[in-house]
Amino acid sequence: MKFSKKSEYGLRALLELCDTYGGRVLQRHEIAERQNIPVEFLEQILLALKRAGLLASRRGVRGGYALIKSPEEITLGQVIRILDGPLAPISCVSKTAYQKCADCPYAAKPSCPLQQAMGEVRDAIANILDHYTLSRFAHSK
Amino acid sequence: MKFSKKSEYGLRALLELCDTYGGRVLQRHEIAERQNIPVEFLEQILLALKRAGLLASRRGVRGGYALIKSPEEITLGQVIRILDGPLAPISCVSKTAYQKCADCPYAAKPSCPLQQAMGEVRDAIANILDHYTLSRFAHSK
DNA sequence: AATTTGTCTAGTGAGTTGCTCAAGATTTCG
DNA sequence: CGAAATCTTGAGCAACTCACTAGACAAATT
Structure with a gap:
């Protein structure tokens, strides 16, 4: 009856992205370091959240991830259902x-x-x- | 975020045992047949519930399992924590x-x-x- | 003693979890 | 243009868990 690491990591990553919402993008390794998450695993999670429409991303030198829905519109339930x-x-x-x-x-x-x-x-x-x-x-x- | 089959089977088995509470004992195969549960798997579940103090058992010819706590004293939470x-x-x-x-x-x-x-x-x-x-x-x- | 039950321990195949790796696509910067 | 930085995709993998199976053994009844 537990939630998976995936959900937990996903939520923690989103907390970071909330803090820069409207501002700059965050790169996977920034999120990974701050939240103590294996970077390649985190990536899969971020991509799932992107496919679900919560995140946008940009490749290349000044690339990274950013929220495209406002934090008020995203519920824990949504995130957990996407990942778990x-x-x-x-x-x-x-x-x-x-x-x-x-x-x-x-x-x-x-x-x-x-x-x-x-x-x-x-x-x-x-x-x-x-x-x-x-x-x-x-x-x- | 699901409960296991173990919990589900365990609860269904207990429902059967409630019906004969105070009366006769039930054998594994009776419970298994009525509740559509693989009998050897059910056994493990019944033994776990016995070790936890919910059930008593008797071996031999007229053996079987019976509740030793009354149905009012047993909560779903208890059962699920035991099994899951x-x-x-x-x-x-x-x-x-x-x-x-x-x-x-x-x-x-x-x-x-x-x-x-x-x-x-x-x-x-x-x-x-x-x-x-x-x-x-x-x-x- | 034979039969019928429960008891215990171990094994097993399929699937999931948590994570790693490598090759490729896209963007920016010099 | 080309190199570097970043995301993207897909595959792979060890460890674990789940749901179940098997078999030897113990006790009760007849």
């Missing part, structure tokens, strides 16, 4: 990636007893993470 | 298995920005799962 997949603790209660359980004897019946509890957990997690924006961390370094 | 480990999404916010993050630059400083959010998530999950007892599912088959 759906938040739901079991897929039969996921809203973004629902899947019927294959082997559960309750799957066919009107209501699975576990589904209700797990649904509540999913909602609680999503409620927190989808309302936590990066701006809430700004300059809290 | 701590609930916290990152170990630096776990109450049952705290560990300082090694590489995080915020680890030393008074407050890590992510820790607050993750702590809230942990509390939300624990609040739900530690208050959901097995008795809430009884006879909802």
Whole structure:
């Protein structure tokens, strides 16, 4: 039931990028050094965030990465879903990636007893993470 | 961010055992068949729950497993922690298995920005799962 | 003693995690 | 233009975890 290093690194990298939002770009090695993240691994993360539309990048000598959405628009939930997949603790209660359980004897019946509890957990997690924006961390370094 | 099959199977097995609580014992193959769980895998789960004090067992001809705590006393949180480990999404916010993050630059400083959010998530999950007892599912088959 | 159960330990194949490496594309600067 | 700096892409890999299997063993019942 843990988040991966990928999410953790991704969030820490975004915290750095928040601090220079609107200003200069940051290069991978700057972020990596400040946040203590293996640079090549960080790169994959930054690229995933770029493909998801959170970051822009420029190659070449004065290249680097920068946020293209404002910190108020980016939630922890978004970031974690990009890097770690759906938040739901079991897929039969996921809203973004629902899947019927294959082997559960309750799957066919009107209501699975576990589904209700797990649904509540999913909602609680999503409620927190989808309302936590990066701006809430700004300059809290 | 998912729970394992182990937890899911464990909870489903406990639902069966709730139904016969106070009455007869259930054998592994009965539970396995009804809940569609590979019997040898289920066994490991039942043994873990036994070692944790939730179940008793008897060997031999009329052997089997039975709950030794009442369904009101067993919470989903307990079960999941036994089978899946701590609930916290990152170990630096776990109450049952705290560990300082090694590489995080915020680890030393008074407050890590992510820790607050993750702590809230942990509390939300624990609040739900530690208050959901097995008795809430009884006879909802 | 034979059978039926649970107990324990180890193994195993597939997939994931966390990370590394190397070749290539793009931009800037001299 | 050419060299250097940077991002880009894709492959590879060791270690681990997950979900399960197998087999020898212990105890209870008949």
